[in-house]
Amino acid sequence: MVNKSASEGDKTRVPTGIKGLDDMLGGGLLCNSIAVIKGAPGTGKSCIGMEYIARGITAYNEPGLIITFEEFPRQLYRDALAIGFDLREYEKENKLRTIFTTPAVFLREIQQPGGIFDRTIEEISAKRVFVDSMTQLERITQDPVQLREIMYTFLNGLLRYDITAMVTQEDAFITGNMSVAEAGLSYIVDTIIQLRYVEISSTIQRALFILKHRASDHDKSIKRMLITASGIDVQTAFEGREGILSGNPYLTKRLKKAEEFFK
Amino acid sequence: MLDFENLDPQVSLFVDEYIDSFITWDLILFFHENPYTVGSPSSIAMSIGRLGSDIEPFLERLTEKGILSCEFRAGNGAEAIYAYKPEADFEKSVVEFKRALKDRASRLIIVSKVLQKEARR
Numbered sequence: 405m406v407n408k409s410a411s412e413g414d415k416t417r418v419p420t421g422i423k424g425l426d427d428m429l430g431g432g433l434l435c436n437s438i439a440v441i442k443g444a445p446g447t448g449k450s451c452i453g454m455e456y457i458a459r460g461i462t463a464y465n466e467p468g469l470i471i472t473f474e475e476f477p478r479q480l481y482r483d484a485l486a487i488g489f490d491l492r493e494y495e496k497e498n499k500l501r502t503i504f505t506t507p508a509v510f511l512r513e514i515q516q517p518g519g520i521f522d523r524t525i526e527e528i529s530a531k532r533v534f535v536d537s538m539t540q541l542e543r544i545t546q547d548p549v550q551l552r553e554i555m556y557t558f559l560n561g562l563l564r565y566d567i568t569a570m571v572t573q574e575d576a577f578i579t580g581n582m583s584v585a586e587a588g589l590s591y592i593v594d595t596i597i598q599l600r601y602v603e604i605s606s607t608i609q610r611a612l613f614i615l616k617h618r619a620s621d622h623d624k625s626i627k628r629m630l631i632t633a634s635g636i637d638v639q640t641a642f643e644g645r646e647g648i649l650s651g652n653p654y655l656t657k658r659l660k661k662a663e664e665f666f667k
Numbered sequence: 668m669l670d671f672e673n674l675d676p677q678v679s680l681f682v683d684e685y686i687d688s689f690i691t692w693d694l695i696l697f698f699h700e701n702p703y704t705v706g707s708p709s710s711i712a713m714s715i716g717r718l719g720s721d722i723e724p725f726l727e728r729l730t731e732k733g734i735l736s737c738e739f740r741a742g743n744g745a746e747a748i749y750a751y752k753p754e755a756d757f758e759k760s761v762v763e764f765k766r767a768l769k770d771r772a773s774r775l776i777i778v779s780k781v782l783q784k785e786a787r788r
Binding site: 476477478495501502503504505506508509510512513516520524 | 700701702703704705706707710714738740748750
């Protein structure tokens, strides 16, 4: 069980509290680092981020800050309730703030000494931050060099404090093609959690794997991920199938032979 | 005929005091539902489907009334940044206002009151 203060365990790790994910990450995210969750729309990026913040509050007594550029907070409150977390209640208890703003305003605030970001972190003593989504920074500029500088400034601004952050980035492709480094984000962050859609027997399933976890050993398998009424559940690996990342996996030769045998 | 007496007196007072236009109506409900919004007039306008130049005077008025805070940021494209800073009593009144809006008769009275204010402007 994970119900103990994060500081009582490995001080170099921040457990996400998400079922099955911490084992894959060798205990959790690296302390005072940034992890990006990449995936196509609907793969569960925001759910992972919200649960990371909610578990921080409920299981580790670590207040959190959510910065949303896309969804209205009232939509996030609704979505979080559907997976078992009452964000409004955490806000009433001063353990959470859900800041809704634009990338340009937030970038300016993060650069401003004593700005709204600085004050909010101090007000609630936030330890965890979730930003949804970095893809929206592209609204500031289309120039790739400038965009990379903005991302770098943005992420370093987050790390000024003793916080551990999760950010999301949207993949353009639903299945198949996979890009690594939009605007260099994948090189800047310490951990990359990749979400994918997988088609199996005419149904769409979600897959999760760790693409990068800097200076750390981690689970290399591709695991099935469920979104349930009580949060995210990272289950076992897709046994007996190959080509998961293509989005259209096929049975391994051994399993195929076994299936033919029983026909 | 609308009977203005049928509106909850507390809601009536709230509308008289704060809801001077449909834009203010939208702004108050938007900030109430998304309380930690931090935005420029143009970004807030986008969030409620209005024009930045249209909502600016109403943001200023809500700031004068102490409902919003406003900070100015220097530099390129300097502009005002607004955030929601209501008193607890104001928040309670917004909850009552929202409840009244769900009742058709009360809603019609409120709309009528706001239309009268809009016509006077």
